[in-house]
Amino acid sequence: MNIQFRDRPESSASVSVKSAIADCDIHPARATATELYPFLEKRWHAHLEAYGKQAYHGMMEGPPYPKAQPNASRRDAWPPEGGPQGSSLSFMQKQLLDPYNVALGVLNPLASGQGLRNQDLAGAICSAINDWQIEKWTSKDKRLKSSIVVANEDGISAAAEIRKRAGDPNFVQVLLLSRNVEPLGQRRYWPVYEAAQEIGLPVGVHAFGFGGNPLTPSGWPSFYIEEMVGHSQCQQTALASLVLEGVFERYPNLKMVMIEAGFGWAPSLGWRLDKTFERLHSEVPHLKRKPSEYIRDHIWWTTQPMEDPERRDHLFETIEWIGWDRLLFATDYPHWDFDEPSRVLPPGVSDANREAFYLGNAKKLYGIS
Amino acid sequence: MTSPIAGGVDCDLHPAVPHLTSLLPYMNDYWRDQVTTRGMTDLVSQSYPTNSPISSRPDWRPAQGKPGADLADMRKQALDRFAVAYGICNPLYGVQMVFSEDMQDAFCRALNDWLAKEWLDKDERLRGSIVIPTQSVEKSVAEIERCAKDSRFVQVLMLVMGDMPLGKRAYWPIYAAAERLGLTIGVHAGSAYHNPPTSIGWGSYHIEDYVAQATAFQTQLTSLIVEGVFARHPNLKMVMLESGFTWLPAYLWRLHKFWRGIRMETPWVDRAPLEIVRSNIRFSLQPVDAPPDPATLNRLFDHMQSDELLLFSTDYPHWQFDGDEVLPEGISPDLVSKIMIDNPLKTYGRLKQTVTQEATP
Numbered sequence: 001m002n003i004q005f006r007d008r009p010e011s012s013a014s015v016s017v018k019s020a021i022a023d024c025d026i027h028p029a030r031a032t033a034t035e036l037y038p039f040l041e042k043r044w045h046a047h048l049e050a051y052g053k054q055a056y057h058g059m060m061e062g063p064p065y066p067k068a069q070p071n072a073s074r075r076d077a078w079p080p081e082g083g084p085q086g087s088s089l090s091f092m093q094k095q096l097l098d099p100y101n102v103a104l105g106v107l108n109p110l111a112s113g114q115g116l117r118n119q120d121l122a123g124a125i126c127s128a129i130n131d132w133q134i135e136k137w138t139s140k141d142k143r144l145k146s147s148i149v150v151a152n153e154d155g156i157s158a159a160a161e162i163r164k165r166a167g168d169p170n171f172v173q174v175l176l177l178s179r180n181v182e183p184l185g186q187r188r189y190w191p192v193y194e195a196a197q198e199i200g201l202p203v204g205v206h207a208f209g210f211g212g213n214p215l216t217p218s219g220w221p222s223f224y225i226e227e228m229v230g231h232s233q234c235q236q237t238a239l240a241s242l243v244l245e246g247v248f249e250r251y252p253n254l255k256m257v258m259i260e261a262g263f264g265w266a267p268s269l270g271w272r273l274d275k276t277f278e279r280l281h282s283e284v285p286h287l288k289r290k291p292s293e294y295i296r297d298h299i300w301w302t303t304q305p306m307e308d309p310e311r312r313d314h315l316f317e318t319i320e321w322i323g324w325d326r327l328l329f330a331t332d333y334p335h336w337d338f339d340e341p342s343r344v345l346p347p348g349v350s351d352a353n354r355e356a357f358y359l360g361n362a363k364k365l366y367g368i369s
Numbered sequence: 370m371t372s373p374i375a376g377g378v379d380c381d382l383h384p385a386v387p388h389l390t391s392l393l394p395y396m397n398d399y400w401r402d403q404v405t406t407r408g409m410t411d412l413v414s415q416s417y418p419t420n421s422p423i424s425s426r427p428d429w430r431p432a433q434g435k436p437g438a439d440l441a442d443m444r445k446q447a448l449d450r451f452a453v454a455y456g457i458c459n460p461l462y463g464v465q466m467v468f469s470e471d472m473q474d475a476f477c478r479a480l481n482d483w484l485a486k487e488w489l490d491k492d493e494r495l496r497g498s499i500v501i502p503t504q505s506v507e508k509s510v511a512e513i514e515r516c517a518k519d520s521r522f523v524q525v526l527m528l529v530m531g532d533m534p535l536g537k538r539a540y541w542p543i544y545a546a547a548e549r550l551g552l553t554i555g556v557h558a559g560s561a562y563h564n565p566p567t568s569i570g571w572g573s574y575h576i577e578d579y580v581a582q583a584t585a586f587q588t589q590l591t592s593l594i595v596e597g598v599f600a601r602h603p604n605l606k607m608v609m610l611e612s613g614f615t616w617l618p619a620y621l622w623r624l625h626k627f628w629r630g631i632r633m634e635t636p637w638v639d640r641a642p643l644e645i646v647r648s649n650i651r652f653s654l655q656p657v658d659a660p661p662d663p664a665t666l667n668r669l670f671d672h673m674q675s676d677e678l679l680l681f682s683t684d685y686p687h688w689q690f691d692g693d694e695v696l697p698e699g700i701s702p703d704l705v706s707k708i709m710i711d712n713p714l715k716t717y718g719r720l721k722q723t724v725t726q727e728a729t730p
Contacts, residue, residue: 068630068631068633068634178569179568179569180569180570181570182569182570182571183567183569183570183571183572183577184569185572185573186572186573211569211570212570213564213565213567213568213569213570214564214565214568215568215588216534216564216568216585216588216589216592217529217530217560217564217565217566217567217568217581217584217585217588218529218530218531218532218533218534218535218564218585218588218589218592219531219532219533219534219563219564220534221534221536221588221591221592222534222536222537222592222595222596223595223596223634223635224631224634225591225595225627225628225631225634225635226534226588226591226592226595228627228631229587229591229623229624229627230568230588230591232587232620232623233568233584233585233587233588234568234569234584236583236584237567237568237569237572237581237584238569240572240577240580240581241567241569241572241577244572244573244574244576244577244580245573262619262623264618264619264620264622264623265616265619265620265623267615267619268583268613268615268616268619268658269580269583269616271615271658271659271660272580272583272613272615272616272658273580274660275656275657275658276423276576276579276580277576279422279423279688280421280422280423280575280576280579282422283574283575283576284574284576305623305626305627307619307622307623307626308622308626309618309622309672310674314618314671314672317668317672318619318672321665336630337630
């Protein structure tokens with residue numbers, strides 16, 4: 001965070017990070033509003049022009065909480081040929097993939113059909129985004145892999161879209177957002193988990209989205225910083241819901257990735273769940289194990305925005321409580337809170353843990369050899 | 370086992386209102402009539418269903434009636450057992466759930482008068498929290514001023530899940546009144562259920578609501594800090610009650626990082642969030658949401674980087690510990706004395722005052 005973007009030579013990263021890395025959270029954007037049209041039925045072009053994308057919040061343009069800079073992106077990430085940050089493959093190669101030696105880059109498109117109120121439109125846009133990812137990104141650069149976006153409020157459509165992509169090597173995960181109409185453990189989302197388990201892909205849950213619920217259990221907060229810090233609270237709640245509803249009992253081979261919501265809260269959430277479960281297990285007899293055990297076995301975490309305590313032993317202890325085998329390095333390119341690979345991990349980490357953190361865990365989880 | 374020491378302060382006791390009808394003597398004719406002719410039922414909150422295992426330790430559950438409703442039981446099971454000098458009563462009766470601010474106001478007044486008469490008058494160790502009708506800030510301030518004349522009221526009590534985030538400026542007259550009158554603001558677990566009990570909607574289970582309380586405390590701390598409550602009221606102390614605390618270090622790492630990144634949005638925040646928490650925010654001890662091994666717990670205390678944050682509590686009659694194991698294993702005698710005596714006395718300025726009652730509240 002607080003990237004010093006003025007004086008950074010373009011090649012500085014390659015000096016300090018020599019080994020290949022995986023970047024498990026990259027956000028591709030469209031260069032123009034109509035870039036998706038070739039992948040969308042004609043009826044939706046007219047629909048979008050008349051009614052726009054109506055989400056579970058009031059804004060027709062832009063997010064309800066204005067970002068700290070345009071598109072929440074680095075000020076140096078505007079592509080020279082024009083278009084928003086993250087919309088140019090060649091500039092992404094030059095600014096991210098080449099200098100940081102990214103061997104695997106996982107694309108997570110955020111502005112898709114997810115979170116729209118019209119489920120037919122949501123499904124059409126998600127499917128178009130999936131085709132667009134292949135056409136514009138993954139077919140052009142083999143380092144990049146896509147996430148299948150789905151209209152998750154409509155389980156039937158979502159499951160069909162997931163099965164349609166079964167076996168397609170362009171895709172390495174199914175992508176959901178953390179804030180939906182209901183907590184993610186609820187049954188309306190089970191078709192997504194069933195289909196993902198069936199085709200053998202992990203489900204990533206990226207912070208963000210609007211599901212119509214106030215962003216805190218006391219109503220709507222005032223500031224962007226509250227939304228940003230609050231992603232970790234929303235994610236904790238989503239994960240607690242997944243565990244307590246028994247999703248991992250029902251789908252024992254399901255793997256999930258918590259993306260861009262921090263990981264420092266994970267140990268405490270596990271302890272709290274376990275302690276409360278000791279008292280209240282009679283209410284959730286479908287759980288056969290301690291809640292923290294489901295988390296340990298089924299959940300991976302992307303690192304950005306990396307927690308950075310004043311003392312590095314506090315960071316290392318926190319990671320040990322989670323497991324060095326569970327963290328996936330991510331930059332969040334092109335967003336402003338980009339984590340520089342050479343700076344996130346303080347000295348004092350073994351070579352094996354360092355390799356797992358930057359590359360090994362991601363290759364294993366996403367099945368990349 | 371870590372032994373408690375005598376002369377401590379139990380900062381979170383829950384005397385139970387036996388039934389809404391128990392408050393009738395403290396209501397005026399109009400509200401007495403409303404309650405009876407409309408057939409209103411008891412105000413038990415989903416946050417603490419009477420028979421839920423967490424709502425009462427099995428050996429503290431009375432043969433009949435609500436746990437925590439009997440002073441003799443509270444003396445035997447908590448006040449005498451842990452030899453405290455003071456016990457702070459935080460009634461969790463569900464008055465916050467009603468939607469009419471007039472009704473809420475009438476019920477809060479009755480509840481506060483009931484607490485003074487039926488509990489504080491009967492045991493001189495007991496102190497009280499003023500329950501306020503937060504839907505009306507004006508009525509809340511009036512109720513604080515009315516009750517504060519009785520120096521046995523040491524705190525104002527709010528729920529962690531209410532109508533608006535607690536930092537919102539509309540609430541600030543409440544904080545001004547508390548600071549002026551030397552009262553802390555206690556924020557207790559529980560919801561008014563005027564919003565869904567999690568930030569992503571309604572879950573299915575009681576256990577889910579209970580676990581989610583910790584996240585509600587986190588969003589409230591963010592709101593209080595970034596709205597600037599402590600820039601305006603630097604002497605105001607707030608106590609997070611039944612909040613858990615093992616989430617605090619990682620939460621602060623994240624808040625601190627974002628504050629450094631986008632502090633231009635809230636330029637009135639005059640100190641780092643970490644510093645604000647250390648000077649203005651305290652946490653009750655129970656529930657200890659840590660694993661049972663002392664080594665991990667001591668690492669967590671180190672992550673908290675302060676031994677002044679925790680205040681002793683039993684959370685009576687809720688079931689947070691068994692036997693006499695109110696203090697977690699492995700903490701030092703020095704920390705025990707800070708948690709039980711020094712920290713609460715520094716937090717609750719009114720505890721050291723001589724008891725004065727200008728007027729019967």
